[in-house]
Amino acid sequence: MWFYCFAAAAEVSVPLEQAINELEAERWKSRHMQQQKLDDILRYQSQLTLQQQTRINIIQAQLALLDGNYGTAEQLASAIAQRTEFPNSQLAAYSLLMNLANLRGQYETAFYYMYRGEALLTPESDPRRRYEIYSSSANLLINAQIYDQAESRLASAQGLAKEIADPKLSCSAQYVQAKLAYLRQQYESAGRLLQAQIEQCRAINESLFVGAGLVWYGRTQAYEEQHEAAQKTLFEALNSLQQNGFKAGIVKANLSLAELYLRTNQFDLALQYAKESIAMGAKLEQWQDLVGAYQVAALAAERLGDLDDALYYERLLQQASEQSLVQSKAIRLAYLKARFSSTAEQQKITLFKTENELASLRKEAALTHRWLIVLGLFATCCVCALLFVMLIRSRKEHRHYRQLSQTDSLTNIFNRRYSLELAEKRYRACLVEQTPFTVVMIDVDHFKSVNDTFGHAIGDQVLKHVANQLSLAIRKRDIVGRTGGEEFALFLPSSDEAQTKAVVERCRANLATIRDKMSQQIEVTASFGIASATGGKLPLEALIRRADEALYDAKSAGRNRLVVYRSGKDVDSQPSQYEVML
Ligand SMILES: Nc1nc2c(ncn2[C@@H]2O[C@H](COP(=O)(O)OP(=O)(O)OP(=O)(O)O)[C@@H](O)[C@H]2O)c(=O)[nH]1
Incomplete structure (x- = not known):
């Protein structure tokens, strides 16, 4: 039924994926069913992605291990252990290789895979694969x-089994825990743990763990007679x-x-089952x-x-004991060796990580330093720009x-103080x-009349x-x-009388034009x-006083004229060419 559903939808990869998931999940359930499902999937092998193919290979390797085809299992798992692009399958391969080496008594290899597998674990690893590594490691260490x-x-x-909330994983973890209690000769506790484990594994049809648990439980019962x-x-x-x-x-x-039969003095049965055990155990080198x-x-x-x-078995017993001794010595030695090289490797990795962290810290510091320089430069530029703007504004x-x-605010020409200061220098x-x-010195004629007649504002304009x-x-x-x-006042440097007169005449002519510039007819002289x-050595003040005196004379002489100061007397007085119109 399962196959037909699958085959009908086999054109797309989703049913294939589903089938692989199911196959992975139903591991250990029934060897026969599992093989059948695997064969069904393999009919569509050409449609499998590389990752799916890798997962299938893991299942094949697991089955080969169960069947005692250790060579095939090793070949398949070793190839997957190289595939760094599929880290989860890689972890599964390491668990498998660890179990395989453990079963074969190749403990150095087993511990090597244990440490490699554990080193590969990351918080992102598939929790099931993490579980496999830990439970395989626990088994190996129990053996050692x-x-x-x-x-x-x-x-x-x-912890992982709980986190994943998969009763199958809890079942297998419970099995290892119970086995550990038995091996530590805590038979009472082992009996309780095994009962619970068998019950739980049975409830979810994990027959392999039921079987394995029953072996230890049977032994506990035998021990308790x-x-x-x-x-x-x-x-x-x-x-x-x-x-x-x-x-x-x-x-x-x-x-x-x-x-058990030996304990109950059923020697023929004891021999029969011992022979069964020897036949398969010798093949598997257990x-x-x-x-x-023996x-x-x-x-x-x-x-x-x-x-x-009896003699024959005694001889074999001696050989097996030696092998077993060699094996248990080997397992301890392997553990110590693997631990040593793993510690050295771990130290190397830690050193490498520290160096990497240092390098990245240095890089970060350099970057921060660069940023600080840029920020500093930027701040300096801002301050400079601000100072520049402030300088420009203050200037x-x-x-x-x-x-x-x-400046005089009304007329926009120099005021008295500054014009005198400037005149002094020249x-x-x-x-x-x-x-x-x-x-x-210049004085507008009859200006009071302008103010009085036209108002102060017009006076200002004039x-x-x-x-x-x-x-x-x-x-x-x-x-x-x-x-x-x-x-x-006019201050004329390098100007003699003739030149001055020319300037004054231009002034008088210009003043005459004001009349046309005003809305009112105001004659300005x-x-x-x-x-x-x-x-x-005559001071400027004295020269100004003289010009004032001449001005006074010009006023007295009838206004609208120029008078040149002559020491003692004003001799040059020019009558106005213009009449003041009021
Ligand atoms: N509109 C205006 N009037 C001013 C200003 N400063 C002074 N005056 C006026 O100028 C007039 C000067 O008058 P006076 O000193 O009597 O001289 P005058 O009327 O020009 O007569 P003479 O100088 O004798 O020709 C005063 O009425 C002042 O109020 C000013 O800034 N604006």
């Missing part, structure tokens, strides 16, 4: 009688193991029966069990009066305030150069025009300033007082 180490692996396996019960248990065990085809278990079950089986066979043969046989503000302090230069320097026209009339090197309300000096 390193019980404390076995217990720690067993605890990990049990419950001979009938023990016999029943052991037959049940043998039956179950034979169904599964687990040969190593069959050897142990036969041996247990033989030992030396420890062989020792027991011992029983020799004793039973002796009791049956067959001394030749602008400084210029602005300086301009404010130098005057001193002219004195040194012995070139003429002229001061022209003053602005006056300042503007005076600025237009002078040369580049000349200075014009507002020295009072309606008073202005001004009076000019001129004073010059060439060389000598």
